Amino acid sequence: MATLAGKSAIVTGASRGIGAAIAKRLAKEGAAVAITYSSSPDRAQAVVDGIVKDGGKAIAIKADAADQAAVREAVQKAAKEFGKIDILVNNAGVLALGTIADYPADDFERALSINVKSVFTAVQEALRHMPDGGRIITIGSVNSERMPFQGGSIYALTKGAVASFTKGLARDLGERKITVNNIQPGPVDTEANPASGAFAEVMLGLLAMKRYAHADEIAAMTAYLAGPEAGYITGASLLIDGGFAA
Ligand SMILES: NC(=O)c1ccc[n+]([C@@H]2O[C@H](COP(=O)([O-])OP(=O)(O)OC[C@H]3O[C@@H](n4cnc5c(N)ncnc54)[C@H](OP(=O)(O)O)[C@@H]3O)[C@@H](O)[C@H]2O)c1
Secondary structure, eight states: OOOOTTTTEEEESOHHHHHHHHHHHHHHHHOEEEEEESSSHHHHHHHHHHHHHHHHHHEEEOOOOOOOHHHHHHHHHHHEEEOOOSSSEOOOOOOOOOOOOOOOOHHHHHIIIIIIIHHHHHHEEEEETTTTTTTEEOOOOOOOOOOOOOOOOHHHHHHHHHHHHHHHHHHHHGGGEEEEEEEEEBBBEEEEEETTSSTTTHHHHHHHSSSOBOEEEEEEHHHHHHHHGTTTSSOOOOEEEETEEE
């Protein structure tokens, strides 16, 4: 039986990669899904079309995660379309890399806006439309716990922020039976971090499992956390990292 039948979800940054895999998986479990994107309308529409073709319900909404008003509006649109938001997945994120000595302040601000501020905004707005028992899931990173190479301080900062935000939120929302969790992947084969990329050799050397994760594996964990069997998991940062942090 579909575990998310009757539920509605919004997944940010889901025109490709991990977000797209999550949107498809939540839809397969029966949820109506709104996805956001910033610059790839065709690919976002292809994700929606795929879900609809398989009998699901989905819409795509343009919303740059760096633009907090757009994020708020996207959540409102999803809530209007589906009547409520049971599941929020904060996935949109950028891999902000560079050495601290010459890291541009504008890039730092942008990384904070997309990876951290948009999570605050989406959570705040989603809560206005979320029934008790809802689910908030953020895609953080193993790099909040382990950053074993140079140039990742800003990215680690942003992913550390959402890990600690998750704990505070869990405390605030427990009385409403809303769970809040942070999934921390290791390397996942996407366009942002291709398994065949120049960096792959370094990555593989850091893993216990000598391969990248598939986006579907992150989607499976997300679907579990979104589902009825995960009602007692909250405030957690869960690694799915092939042993990267072991
Ligand atoms: N891949 C990894 O190894 C890995 C590991 C740990 C954590 N993560 C995290 O997982 C999440 C997804 O990563 P990914 O590898 O799937 O990335 P990706 O392949 O680069 O895909 C990013 C997705 O987010 C959207 N996006 C990018 N910037 C956006 C913005 N400003 N506003 C709204 N949407 C935006 C993109 O859509 P548009 O093209 O339309 O902008 C795309 O759909 C990120 O939070 C990342 O930090 C990834």
